[in-house]
Amino acid sequence: xxxxVKVAAAQLxxxxxxxxxxxxxxxxxxxxxxxxxxxxxxxxxxxxxxTTFFPRWHHKDRAEADQWFEREMPGPETQPLFDRxxxxxxxxxxxxxxxxxxxxxxxxxxxVDKEGAIVxxxxxxxxxxxxxxxxxxxxxxxxxxxxxxxxxxxxxxxMLGGVFGMCICNDRRWPETYRVMGLQGVEMxxxxxxxxxxxxxxxxxxxxxxxxxxRLSVQAGAYQNATWVVAVAKAGEEDGHHxxxxxxxxxxxxxxxxxxxxxxxxxxxxxxxLDATRxxxxxxxxxxxxxxIEHYGLITQRTGAEPPP
Amino acid sequence: xxxxVKVAAAQLxxxxxxxxxxxxxxxxxxxxxxxxxxxxxxxxxxxxxxTTFFPRWHHKDRAEADQWFEREMPGPETQPLFDRxxxxxxxxxxxxxxxxxxxxxxxxxxxVDKEGAIVxxxxxxxxxxxxxxxxxxxxxxxxxxxxxxxxxxxxxxxMLGGVFGMCICNDRRWPETYRVMGLQGVEMxxxxxxxxxxxxxxxxxxxxxxxxxxRLSVQAGAYQNATWVVAVAKAGEEDGHHxxxxxxxxxxxxxxxxxxxxxxxxxxxxxxxLDATRxxxxxxxxxxxxxxIEHYGLITQRTGAEPPP
Numbered sequence: 001x002x003x004x005v006k007v008a009a010a011q012l013x014x015x016x017x018x019x020x021x022x023x024x025x026x027x028x029x030x031x032x033x034x035x036x037x038x039x040x041x042x043x044x045x046x047x048x049x050x051t052t053f054f055p056r057w058h059h060k061d062r063a064e065a066d067q068w069f070e071r072e073m074p075g076p077e078t079q080p081l082f083d084r085x086x087x088x089x090x091x092x093x094x095x096x097x098x099x100x101x102x103x104x105x106x107x108x109x110x111x112v113d114k115e116g117a118i119v120x121x122x123x124x125x126x127x128x129x130x131x132x133x134x135x136x137x138x139x140x141x142x143x144x145x146x147x148x149x150x151x152x153x154x155x156x157x158x159m160l161g162g163v164f165g166m167c168i169c170n171d172r173r174w175p176e177t178y179r180v181m182g183l184q185g186v187e188m189x190x191x192x193x194x195x196x197x198x199x200x201x202x203x204x205x206x207x208x209x210x211x212x213x214x215r216l217s218v219q220a221g222a223y224q225n226a227t228w229v230v231a232v233a234k235a236g237e238e239d240g241h242h243x244x245x246x247x248x249x250x251x252x253x254x255x256x257x258x259x260x261x262x263x264x265x266x267x268x269x270x271x272x273x274l275d276a277t278r279x280x281x282x283x284x285x286x287x288x289x290x291x292x293i294e295h296y297g298l299i300t301q302r303t304g305a306e307p308p309p
Numbered sequence: 310x311x312x313x314v315k316v317a318a319a320q321l322x323x324x325x326x327x328x329x330x331x332x333x334x335x336x337x338x339x340x341x342x343x344x345x346x347x348x349x350x351x352x353x354x355x356x357x358x359x360t361t362f363f364p365r366w367h368h369k370d371r372a373e374a375d376q377w378f379e380r381e382m383p384g385p386e387t388q389p390l391f392d393r394x395x396x397x398x399x400x401x402x403x404x405x406x407x408x409x410x411x412x413x414x415x416x417x418x419x420x421v422d423k424e425g426a427i428v429x430x431x432x433x434x435x436x437x438x439x440x441x442x443x444x445x446x447x448x449x450x451x452x453x454x455x456x457x458x459x460x461x462x463x464x465x466x467x468m469l470g471g472v473f474g475m476c477i478c479n480d481r482r483w484p485e486t487y488r489v490m491g492l493q494g495v496e497m498x499x500x501x502x503x504x505x506x507x508x509x510x511x512x513x514x515x516x517x518x519x520x521x522x523x524r525l526s527v528q529a530g531a532y533q534n535a536t537w538v539v540a541v542a543k544a545g546e547e548d549g550h551h552x553x554x555x556x557x558x559x560x561x562x563x564x565x566x567x568x569x570x571x572x573x574x575x576x577x578x579x580x581x582x583l584d585a586t587r588x589x590x591x592x593x594x595x596x597x598x599x600x601x602i603e604h605y606g607l608i609t610q611r612t613g614a615e616p617p618p
Contacts, residue, residue, distance in 0.1 A: 202592075217533070
């Protein structure tokens with residue numbers, strides 16, 4: 001019997017500095033209701049879904065940035081989202097800025113089952129950008145200022161009859177991300193992102209190039225690990241800063257199964273057969289037969305590149 | 310000053326069982342002469358360039374397959390290739406089946422400098438296919454029968470003012486291949502391949518899908534390590550078995566800089582600026598700043614996938 005998971009990729013349009021969480025949650029619920037009419041089992045929202053992409057703003061006093069963080073999940077503003085998902089019997093995943101009781105800051109996503117229980121948590125490992133105000137950049141990207149690198153690795157979870165993993169935004173450009181989950185038999189990776197349409201360090205690199213890099217990384221990760229990947233954007237113009245779209249569902253052969261046009265709130269639903277991962281996992285990417293870990297040592301021994309003398 | 314290397318990707322059309330090495334070497338020399346008129350510094354030929362793609366043929370007695378292997382390099386039949394390259398002042402790389410004095414068999418490629426000295430050797434690590442005759446397949450792919458996995462890792466070499474690496478065919482589908490070289494600062498990866506146009510285990514997977522997977526893997530490897538990649542096919546119909554083309558030169562942003570149409574002998578030359586690798590290596594793929602090896606452990610600890618209980 002085929003293991004079909006109907007996944008909704010729920011893109012969010014821009015969230016302005018002035019928008020409060022209640023208004024964003026209302027938009028997320030509207031997308032969820034739409035996904036429910038299409039029978040979705042799981043809905044996936046973007047990275048930092050509840051607020052504007054605040055790492056573009058420099059707070060000299062870091063503590064000021066705590067306004068963007070959630071101290072509890074669910075909290076009063078997000079509880080309605082959990083309630084509605086449970087009402088629909090829909091699993092969900094979304095990203096948010098997490099402030100722990102110990103005062104630690106992470107760029108986090110969660111996996112919530114159909115009963116509304118948080119069954120998985122992931123904290124973003126590959127933080128792009130920089131820590132201090134950078135006068136060389138066209139705009140700031142201060143993820144390394146506001147977040148610590150994730151401390152939970154790349155776990156996977158059994159849910160909806162399959163094996164699920166998460167990553168966030170820049171993680172999708174790193175083949176290690178998918179491979180660590182692939183080595184745990186992942187069948188669907190869900191990820192959200194906020195990706196500026198322009199490279200802050202190279203103005204001539206425009207959106208078509210950046211969409212190409214996005215698709216290239218996600219499609220390669222899917223193919224090379226024979227897994228579904230659901231990639232969901234926050235898109236459009238946030239207070240004068242443009243984020244690209246490109247929300248898509250990629251099949252275990254690396255092909256785009258469904259793609260959402262535009263940069264507004266919107267949802268695409270696709271019926272993903274988790275058994276479609278088997279052919280790749282049992283043939284060309286049967287890791288047990290083909291990987292040669294004795295030659296991969298540098299990947300875990302060395303962080304930076306060291307050219308030969 | 311820009312570091313420009315003019316690279317010739319020299320695709321070979323089919324080589325039949327009946328074709329002897331002298332005839333193949335003559336074809337390779339013709340391509341080299343053409344590359345020389347375009348000022349090439351380096352010419353790259355396919356995997357197993359000197360013979361038909363013999364792993365499709367089952368020799369019950371493995372020793373019979375030794376006819377396809379080279380016991381010395383250069384040998385009498387390949388010496389003219391080395392002589393001509395030295396005459397042109399052109400570096401080169403090509404693949405061949407290597408039989409060592411100790412009786413070991415490898416799918417090998419070499420890097421030869423402008424003076425005709427073999428400065429680098431690589432032995433294919435990711436051997437696809439199978440060891441015994443497989444009645445389930447549309448045709449055989451017996452690389453695991455005729456070769457041992459390479460034992461030299463993925464080294465890099467300084468040549469022509471840059472850092473060069475090699476891999477072979479199926480290696481290009483494995484992100485570990487590029488990453489191990491990327492961690493050594495590779496600026497150009499050269500690779501040859503013989504890729505059947507049809508999946509021997511899934512007849513409906515046709516050439517357009519397989520070309521997509523080829524490009525996807527190579528372009529992702531280039532982008533994610535900010536390196537040039539030169540990928541060269543043996544193509545066309547060998548004794549009734551079709552190999553796909555897709556010879557191309559990919560830039561350090563993952564874009565195809567030059568591509569050779571068709572499936573015949575042919576050459577494309579592209580002036581590759583090795584300094585174009587710097588932007589990627591110093592920003593988004595500055596490994597030292599962004600990689601988190603503490604979370605990559607499974608990549609080297611575990612060969613096969615182990616799904617959660």
